[in-house]
Amino acid sequence: MPDDSADPELFEAARAVQRHAHAPYSDFHVGAAIRTADGNVHVGCNVENAAYPQSVCAEAGAISAMVAAGERTIDVILTVCDADGLATSCGGCRQKIREFAHPGTIIHAAGPDGIRKTYTMEELLPDSFGPEQLLSE
Ligand code: THU
Numbered sequence: 344m345p346d347d348s349a350d351p352e353l354f355e356a357a358r359a360v361q362r363h364a365h366a367p368y369s370d371f372h373v374g375a376a377i378r379t380a381d382g383n384v385h386v387g388c389n390v391e392n393a394a395y396p397q398s399v400c401a402e403a404g405a406i407s408a409m410v411a412a413g414e415r416t417i418d419v420i421l422t423v424c425d426a427d428g429l430a431t432s433c434g435g436c437r438q439k440i441r442e443f444a445h446p447g448t449i450i451h452a453a454g455p456d457g458i459r460k461t462y463t464m465e466e467l468l469p470d471s472f473g474p475e476q477l478l479s480e
Contacts, residue, residue: 350419354453356384361401363408364388368395373424375401377409380416385409402436405442417443421451421458429459435442437468 353376361374366389373389387404401422409417420440423428431452432440439452444464451458464471 350378350421350451350458353384353419353421353451354457355380355477356386357421357453358455359467360386360388364401365390367391368393368398370422371426373401373422375405375420375422377405377417378419379403379409379414380418381414383412383414385412385414386440400433400436401431401444403439406439409443415443416445417448418445419449419451423453423455425455430454431460431462432469438471440464441468441471441473 357374358375359374361372362377364372364374366372368391373385377385379385381476385405385408387401387406387408389401390404391398391401392458402420417440422432429452432450441464446464448464450462450464452460
């Protein structure tokens with residue numbers, strides 16, 4: 344049973360920005376909302392391009408907005424799309440989230456009716472490569 348009670352504000356923020364998605368090629372509209380360690384919310388939507396590989400995912404947009412605002416720590420990220428079933432962040436976005444995640448970071452995958460599944464970063468990208476590896480050189 345979907346449940347958006349975990350963070351209704353984040354869900355509504357993602358739903359609102361999903362309406363701005365520019366997805367004329369896939370017709371797959373995605374919204375993403377991040378809650379940072381400072382408690383602020385940043386949002387993004389997917390922005391497609393006639394040169395298909397140049398498209399930008401919703402998560403990437405939200406991360407860019409977060410970094411542009413001077414913040415770098417994701418406590419929670421929620422994505423929402425209109426897929427019938429569960430739809431989680433793509434592989435590239437998992438790595439992008441990982442860059443700004445901490446061990447307690449939560450990733451919610453939602454549909455129009457609310458959160459469908461919740462993951463830890465480790466569940467979504469196990470044994471991942473991150474900044475620590477480079478810093479330990
Ligand atoms: N998309 C996202 O925005 N986030 C993901 O994690 C998966 C895919 C977008 C990219 C493209 O605009 C559309 O969904 C279909 O792949």
